[in-house]
Amino acid sequence: MNENILTVDHIVMQFGGLKALNDVSFNIERGEVHALIGPNGSGKTTMFNVISHVLEPTSGEVFLDGESLKKTKKYAVNRLGIARTFQHVSLFSNMTVEENIMCGRYSNTHQGILGAIFKTPAERREEEEIRQRARDEMKFVGLDDVADTKAKKLPYGDQRLLEIARALASDPKLLMLDEPAAGMNPSEKEHLGSLIRQVQAKGISVLIIEHDMKLAMSISQSVTVLDHGIRIAEGTPEEIQNNDKVIEAYLGKKV
Amino acid sequence: MFFQLLVGGIELGCVYALIALGFSLIYASSGLTTFAQGEMFMLGAFMIYTFFMMARLPFAISMLCTIVFMGFFGAAIEGGLISPLMKRGASGMNIVLATIAISTIMSNAAMLIWGAGSFNFPSIFGSKPIHIGSVYVTGQQIAIVVVSLLCMLLVHFFMTKTKLGIAMRAAAMDQTAASAVGINVPMTYALTWALACILAAVGGIMLAPIYNVYAKMGALVSSKGFAAAVVGGYGNMYGAMVGGLLLGIIETMSAGYISSSIKDIVCYVVLIAVMFIKPSGIFNGKVVN
Numbered sequence: 114m115n116e117n118i119l120t121v122d123h124i125v126m127q128f129g130g131l132k133a134l135n136d137v138s139f140n141i142e143r144g145e146v147h148a149l150i151g152p153n154g155s156g157k158t159t160m161f162n163v164i165s166h167v168l169e170p171t172s173g174e175v176f177l178d179g180e181s182l183k184k185t186k187k188y189a190v191n192r193l194g195i196a197r198t199f200q201h202v203s204l205f206s207n208m209t210v211e212e213n214i215m216c217g218r219y220s221n222t223h224q225g226i227l228g229a230i231f232k233t234p235a236e237r238r239e240e241e242e243i244r245q246r247a248r249d250e251m252k253f254v255g256l257d258d259v260a261d262t263k264a265k266k267l268p269y270g271d272q273r274l275l276e277i278a279r280a281l282a283s284d285p286k287l288l289m290l291d292e293p294a295a296g297m298n299p300s301e302k303e304h305l306g307s308l309i310r311q312v313q314a315k316g317i318s319v320l321i322i323e324h325d326m327k328l329a330m331s332i333s334q335s336v337t338v339l340d341h342g343i344r345i346a347e348g349t350p351e352e353i354q355n356n357d358k359v360i361e362a363y364l365g366k367k368v
Numbered sequence: 369m370f371f372q373l374l375v376g377g378i379e380l381g382c383v384y385a386l387i388a389l390g391f392s393l394i395y396a397s398s399g400l401t402t403f404a405q406g407e408m409f410m411l412g413a414f415m416i417y418t419f420f421m422m423a424r425l426p427f428a429i430s431m432l433c434t435i436v437f438m439g440f441f442g443a444a445i446e447g448g449l450i451s452p453l454m455k456r457g458a459s460g461m462n463i464v465l466a467t468i469a470i471s472t473i474m475s476n477a478a479m480l481i482w483g484a485g486s487f488n489f490p491s492i493f494g495s496k497p498i499h500i501g502s503v504y505v506t507g508q509q510i511a512i513v514v515v516s517l518l519c520m521l522l523v524h525f526f527m528t529k530t531k532l533g534i535a536m537r538a539a540a541m542d543q544t545a546a547s548a549v550g551i552n553v554p555m556t557y558a559l560t561w562a563l564a565c566i567l568a569a570v571g572g573i574m575l576a577p578i579y580n581v582y583a584k585m586g587a588l589v590s591s592k593g594f595a596a597a598v599v600g601g602y603g604n605m606y607g608a609m610v611g612g613l614l615l616g617i618i619e620t621m622s623a624g625y626i627s628s629s630i631k632d633i634v635c636y637v638v639l640i641a642v643m644f645i646k647p648s649g650i651f652n653g654k655v656v657n
Binding site for chain 2: 165167186187188189190191192196197199203204205206207208212215216217219220221222240279280283
């Protein structure tokens with residue numbers, strides 16, 4: 114077993130003349146919550162998109178559990194154990210809460226089209242398993258009373274929770290959350306923090322982009338800081354809070 | 369006379385609905401518009417003609433062979449042409465043009481392969497009118513309605529109750545999210561095209577005994593099928609079904625009560641009226657429920 118669940122190795126992501134990520138490397142230890150922070154435009158979401166294969170990096174490689182993801186197809190990354198949420202909520206808006214979570218589970222299922230059409234007993238069992246799992250995840254994030262509500266009808270904070278439930282339904286090794294607290298009120302944020310701790314307690318590693326420093330620092334064990342596409346610091350939350358380079362990146366140079 | 373016309377309208381409308389369903393499924397899944405649906409209808413008719421009349425296979429087997437062939441044909445058009453064009457940065461307009469090119473190539477190729485003639489196809493389900501009250505219906509007419517409604521029911525079941533169908537709807541609603549949950553989005557596109565071609569082919573198989581089989585027969589249904597999809601709400605599969613039936617009934621009624629030379633005028637006036645009154649169609653368009 115590898116000590117690191119994820120290794121980001123010398124990633125360069127170039128868009129035309131702009132280097133959105135410039136030779137970024139970092140590791141996520143198995144079982145930890147790792148925060149990725151940095152000012153706006155520092156390349157955090159680009160990093161997420163490279164890890165989850167939405168973008169193909171110009172150079173460099175990503176390893177999940179020691180295996181290179183280079184040859185993996187876009188949709189297969191989830192099957193290998195990476196699930197994510199999006200900065201701008203991406204739900205199946207006309208489907209119900211339950212259906213959305215069920216979709217998250219599909220990549221772990223085995224019954225094919227013929228089974229689906231002829232409703233074989235194996236298919237029925239699997240369908241029931243998927244539904245049960247969806248109910249469990251709904252309960253976990255606290256959406257069990259809106260199972261049949263369409264995703265687009267949910268309040269914003271609940272949409273973010275639904276994205277997390279959908280991601281968890283695939284039994285990921287690594288859960289990636291892109292600004293999950295954006296648009297949440299303080300009590301929702303508190304609930305989110307406790308959810309993330311529970312996810313960690315289940316043995317799932319977490320990579321989180323978060324602008325709310327109080328939240329990010331309170332739940333994470335290590336932090337990577339990006340600025341203008343460059344990794345400027347890495348360490349424990351305490352080390353990062355006292356790092357001059359980080360303070361400079363956020364507040365500007367001391368006079 | 370009203371009920372006699374209604375029967376004819378439903379019969380025609382069912383076939384329009386099958387064609388319209390293909391237009392809407394493709395639009396909903398990928399935002400693209402195809403103009404090859406009429407030729408898929410034509411190819412379906414020629415394939416059943418080939419299997420049943422030329423190869424002399426039993427009808428059920430001929431139908432199965434046609435459906436399987438058309439499914440692969442649709443997936444091959446998507447995988448071999450549409451998706452490579454999209455990867456090269458083609459716009460929606462390029463794709464429209466590509467499908468117009470495909471449709472012309474297909475109808476001319478059909479003429480080269482099967483000849484320019486019009487071929488008779490027997491009524492498998494009977495052409496002798498049966499008396500029901502004051503209405504005459506043929507077995508073929510009943511079969512058209514039953515088979516079409518069955519297809520629509522199957523599509524509904526497939527899209528809402530099977531894993532694959534739900535995955536297709538998910539990919540249509542949000543590609544990025546679908547990919548992130550492990551749905552093979554390119555595969556859902558190919559499947560959608562396969563489904564659209566199969567539906568058009570079923571229309572061709574069912575109408576072949578009534579209109580004969582010939583290379584230009586796609587024109588019978590292509591623009592009406594498109595119109596039905598738009599009237600129903602472009603991209604909405606239930607809208608396509610309702611739009612098809614509505615258009616078929618309006619067409620037959622206006623032919624019966626006014627004159628058959630005016631029926632298309634009435635159809636398209638209704639189309640324009642719907643666009644004015646409810647631009648998104650009867651059901652709201654681009655909602656893949």
